[in-house]
Amino acid sequence: MASARILVKRRKSIRNIRKITRTMELIATARFKKAMDRASEAAAYTRKINEIVADLAQSDLSFSHPLLQQPAEEQNVAVLVLTSNRGLCGGYNGGILRQALPRIRQFEQDGKHVSLEVSGKRGLSFMKFEGIPVDQSHTKFEDKPGFDEVNEIAARYVAGFVAGRLDRVDVAYQQYLSSSKQAPIIETLLPIGDLAGSAGIDEQANGAAIDYELLPSAEEILEELVPAAFKARFFKCFLDAAVGEQIARMVAMKSATENADEMIRDISQEYNRARQTQITSELAEIIGGAAALE
Amino acid sequence: MIAATELRLVLVTPETTLLDERVRSLQYPLYDGQMGVLPGRAPLVGRLGVGELRLEASDGRTQRFLVDGGFVQIKGSVVTLLTHQSMPVEQIDLAQAEADLAAALGDVPTSPEALEAKQQALQRARRMIALRR
Secondary structure: OOOHHHHHHHHHHHHHHHHHHHHHHHHHHHHHHHHHHHHHHHHHHHHHHHHHHHHHHHOOOOOOOOOOOOOOOOOEEEEEEEOOOOOOOOOHHHHHHHHHHHHHHHHHHOOOEEEEEEEOHHHHHHHHHHOOOOOEEEOOOOOOOOHHHHHHHHHHHHHHHHHOOOOEEEEEEEEEEEOOEEEEEEEEEEOOOOOOHHHHHHHHHHOOOOOOEEEOOHHHHHHHHHHHHHHHHHHHHHHHHHHHHHHHHHHHHHHHHHHHHHHHHHHHHHHHHHHHHHHHHHHHHHHHHHHHHO | OOOOOOOEEEEEOOOOEEEEEEEEEEEEEEOOEEEEEOOOOOOEEEEEEEEEEEEEEOOOOEEEEEEEEEEEEEEOOEEEEEEOOEEEHHHOOHHHHHHHHHHHHHOOOOOHHHHHHHHHHHHHHHHHHHHHO
16 A cells, blocks of 8 residues: 555645646636627627528529539638647547548548648647648637638638639538537538528528618629628637637536546545554554563 | 607627617618618618718717628618628727728739729728728
């Protein structure tokens, strides 16, 4: 049995680690709340955009926008991988990279030209390890992605797609389904397959159609609405990723704290036993010594 | 039917909902000029330009905001403005706008698209400066 002193030392170091993980859990919780608020505020914009799209869709328009059209040939593909800058968030980065890597390999196998864009230090070091060249990297997106910064990337993709330099844009990120469920996913954002999104159309179909006055015309509104819808979706990916990272860290740190608690309990028990044994043996020595003197 | 008296303005940017309140009237920039709305306006979907959103709140005070492109939707008594960027007029960064204007003026377009982009940037910067002053 280990000596009592060593056990005390170990218990102390585990207590220190527990303090750290507990604090990180609290920080992640606070950041999660903030990220969540931002995401839900931003959802209003996406919802409205979808509503307008659905309204316009009812007025029997033939949608034809370059962003909606499937290019004849998919030669140039852009893959954007959203990972975190920091670790200690459980399987968050691993899950996303597991989604992204097979897709990249698949594209390469098919002989396509892949331009890889990675956000987050974790993803960058993974790609370095795998020996996959990264064309663009970002490390500035933390838990509060700003629309202007995200918009820059989105505008670049839109311009590339319209000009024909890009035929497809895939984004790998942690999708937020509910506060207890998130899943790593890889989505094709361009060309936009289903513009209205399934929810928008269904809701609208129930209500009576409203006869809108369109200024200047449905076509010209669409021309601007389609990129706006794409940008809103693109921004949502970043917001989801920020929320997902904080949730993942929260969960990881919570279980780390619980593990530390358990270890402290076990070690305390062992320490008490060791201490008891030590006292018993000391007592036995004293009694033995006293008996020898008689 | 009694004339509608209610009008609610919702001002949304991609990041947040800036305003959600009852107003008496409002004016905002459409793609080709200013447009005013009073209660009881027929449904409308339109494209916004760059310029000033002026609203008369229910207590009679006037508020001014910058609106930078986007869309307007009027449905029932609710006016929704979806815009890329918006802020109270007092918060416009004049120095930044002037720098943008100088940058746009210095730009030499080589294609029709670039020319259009330049003109939009010029208009945007000029309107921002005009609003701030």
